[in-house]
Amino acid sequence: MTLAAASPGFLSPTGVEVAFLLVGLVTLGAAVLSVTTRQLVHAALWLVVALGGLAVEYLLLTAEFIAWVQVLIYVGSVVVLLLFGLMLTKAPIGRSPDADSGNRPVALAVAVTAAAALVWVVTDAFRTTWIDLEGPARGSTGVTGEILFQHWVLPFEALSVLLLAALVGAIVLSRKKPEGERD
Amino acid sequence: MNDALDVALRLLLVFLAFLVLPLVVGQTEHKVMAHMQGRLGPMYAGGFHGWAQLVADGVKFAQKEDIVPKDADRRVFQLAPAVALLPYLLVLVAVPVGPGDGAVGAVVDAGVFFVLAVMGVGVLGSLMAGWASANKFSLLGGLRTTAQLLAYELPMLLAAASVAMAAGTVSLTGILDGFAWWWVPWQITGALVFFVAGLAELQRPPFDMPVADSEIIFGAYTEYTGLRFALFLLAEYAGIVVLCALTSVLFLGGWHGPWGDAGLGWFWTLLKTAVLAFVVIWLRVSYPRLREDQLQKLAWTVLVPLALAQIALTGIVKVAIN
Helix, strand or coil: CCCCCCCCCCCCCCCCHHHHHHHHHHHHHHHHHHHHHCCHHHHHHHHHHHHHHHHHHHHCCCCHHHHHHHHHHHHHHHHHHHHHHHHHHCCCCCCCCCCCCCCCCHHHHHHHHHHHHHHHHHHHHHHCCCCCCCCCCCCCHHHHHHHHHHCCHHHHHHHHHHHHHHHHHHHHEEEECCCCCCC | HHHHHHHHHHHHHHHHHHHHHHHHHHHHHHHHHHHHCCCCCCCCCCCCCCHHHHHHHHHHHHHHHCCCCCCHHHHHHHHHHHHHHHHHHHHHHHHCCCCCCCCCCCCCCCCCHHHHHHHHHHHHHHHHHHHHCCCCCHHHHHHHHHHHHHHHHHHHHHHHHHHHHHHHHCCHHHHHHCCCHHHHHCHHHHHHHHHHHHHHHHCCCCCCCCCCCCHHCCCCHCCCCCCHHHHHHHHHHHHHHHHCCCCCCCCHHCCCCCCCCHHHHHHHHHHHHHHHHHHHHHHHHHHCEEEEEHHHHHHHHHHHHHHHHHHHHHHHHHHHHC
């Protein structure tokens, strides 16, 4: 559990590191609010803040491409889809006291376990790795593309096949059966 | 210090363009629509052909009482116009108007992704407005906005991806550096798909189902008055400017012109943008509104296949010329 001696210290943070921490706090706050608020649509809007905060964190780590994709996919599509679903079904203005579930403790346990596992794995894997924020961007589109399509082609393709399967599955599930036919 | 001044000056110029260009488009719309419909349009405000009509409109909007409906969700209702308008300002920062790194608000490495991602955020404003107004017409308008966005975002992205493939970069300045005249016929299908999908995203006629005044009053903006309503209108015109500028940068060569690229680049960009903005207004006067099912059908059965075909064509040509 010893950090590499050559690693930068924690006691004299640079401006970027301070900004990173502050944005992280905002993101965490928005995330907590989005699961504790009693107003359904507000939860979705707080999720926008949390996901946008994550995009800013990527930007601060010089991963520009990932940051914009994060905004495009999560803020621009996933949250819009969420809001669409909420508005189509039930989106009351004001508090919804019935929007609670008896599974709360179980959900909390699962969330804490997942978070702990992720934090443990990530810190263990990258403990002595430091990004040089001053030098040329390490996460530019060109670098990301080269790494993705040279070193990680197989996982990338496997993921796209998985997504395709999910897409086909969704279409099959949502197709109406002819009248009178039962499954 | 010089760097800070440089950045401040650029951002100031972008901000000025953001304030002026949408108003110019708005005034042009007044006059072009009027002449296409055999009338004069505004003629009195300001003296010469009513040039100050929009300024007068602005003063009128500022004087109106700002009303929030009693049952509305106050904070979301008041925040919505800003969420709708600000993304267009951010997009404008990344649009290059001339050759080199000097003629753009800020050089963004993943420019295409940046502009499309930020433009997609703007629709959240309409959604928030539609939900927070506590009005059934507003909610219907918000729903229609979302359905439209979900359908048209995909072809727009695919068309932009085709240009990125052709140029081998996702930076807007990089795309313009690689541009050659034969890209226009090569990418023409993608250009049409991009422009049509952009029109739908802006909810401009013939894709104005979300604000169809004869059915749902004014969609998500029904409950808005005064300055907040004016901000939504401004967002629409800023959206026209952004869409036309992006189409000209991505597909029509931006600052490339028949002559004088180095000095006149900004002029060619503005000219192309202005011609496209005229087409946007022209379409409003000449086409009837599409029905909701026709909207969806156009996106999924025409635009998406066309965009995919364009990508295939781009790939084939790209491999062939390498």
